Amino acid sequence: MxxxxxxxxxxxxxxxxxxxxxxxxxxxxxxxxxLALTGESGSGKSTLLHLIGGLDTPDQGQILVDGQDIGAMDDNGRAHLRRGTLGVVFQQFNLIPSLRVRDNIAFQARLAGQHDAQWAGTLADRMGLADHLNKYPEQLSGGQQQRVAIARTLAPRPRLVLADEPTGNLDETTAATVMDLMLELVRETNAGLLMVTHSENLAGRLSRRLHLRAGLVA
Ligand SMILES: Nc1ncnc2c1ncn2[C@@H]1O[C@H](COP(=O)(O)OP(=O)(O)OP(=O)(O)O)[C@@H](O)[C@H]1O
Known part of the structure; x- marks a missing residue:
């Protein structure tokens, strides 16, 4: 699993x-x-995603990613896991302002020692960013910036992608386009996706759905 x-x-x-x-x-x-993770505001969706991403630790329980218990890892082990196996996309794009689009896309893959120029180029093409590679993030629209962030997340070929309302800051049409691209690429790379969302529409497009209520999966 x-x-x-x-x-x-x-x-x-x-x-x-x-x-x-x-x-x-x-x-x-x-x-x-x-998998879509839904639940009312404050139900703990982001908390759970942070725990799975190794950004915080649970009081009790176990989280195994690719069979590895992240609770048993030290900070180095968790950082390594975050760079290589896990990819995270947040609502805020968190791009690096001083880097061109091409270097933002390659950033995490380089950190993980997994930069593959051909795959980075494919991601840029598929995300419609080929004409923007030499620009800086501030020269892009919100939808374009989020596509850079998603390409950056997918560049190291993560096995598991964690996404927290990744299109929450975009208008409906742009959000739908960006989500289509992300789902296509996630499926093609056979990664797993766990996505927090408030959108019924979006939740319905994923293969499964879990609802958090009163601290439990309902
Ligand atoms: N670092 C923290 N310290 C104290 N309380 C926190 C902390 N982080 C979250 N909480 C509380 O935990 C609860 C769950 O928060 P969380 O952000 O996980 O919910 P959520 O389901 O993601 O909500 P939303 O849909 O509004 O983003 C909230 O009541 C929140 O106030």
Whole structure:
């Protein structure tokens, strides 16, 4: 199994006392599967995605990515996993302003020691960025910037892509185009995709769907 999440608990401490956000969440995802994670605002979707991405640690439970327990890894191990196996796309594009589009696309693949100029070129073409490779992010529209961010995420050929409302900042038509491209490329590379979304329409286009309610998968 590409991703196996077992019995995850996470409680945040706040001024009002402890708040149990996740209370025994489990899910699994096979290579080539696309899974939508829905739930009301505050239900813990981003929290779960951060835990799976190794950006935070659960209080209890296990997360296995490609059979590796991320809780048993040290910071180096988690950083390595984030660079090589995992790809993350957020609502904010987080492009590097001082780098041209071509170098933004190659950035993570280079960090991971997996830069492949031909694949980077294919991604740029497929994302409709071929005429923009020498531009800087600020010279692009929001939809173009998000396409750069997605190409950058896919450039190291991640096995598992985690996406948090990746088209949430785009207008409906642009969002649909960007999502079509991302789903096509994810399917072609046989990656797994776990995507947080508020959009019913989008959730319906993925192969499976899970709903978080009261700290559990409903
Ligand atoms: N670092 C933190 N410290 C304390 N509480 C937090 C922290 N991060 C999140 N929370 C709380 O945990 C709950 C779940 O937050 P989370 O962002 O995971 O929800 P979400 O389902 O992604 O929401 P949304 O759909 O609005 O993005 C919220 O009540 C939030 O206030």
């Amino acid at each position: 590409l991703l196996d999440v077992q019995n995850i608990h996470k409680t945040y401490q706040s001024a009002d006392g402890p708040s149990a956000v996740l209370r025994g969440v489990g899910l699994s995802l096979a290579a080539g599967e696309t």
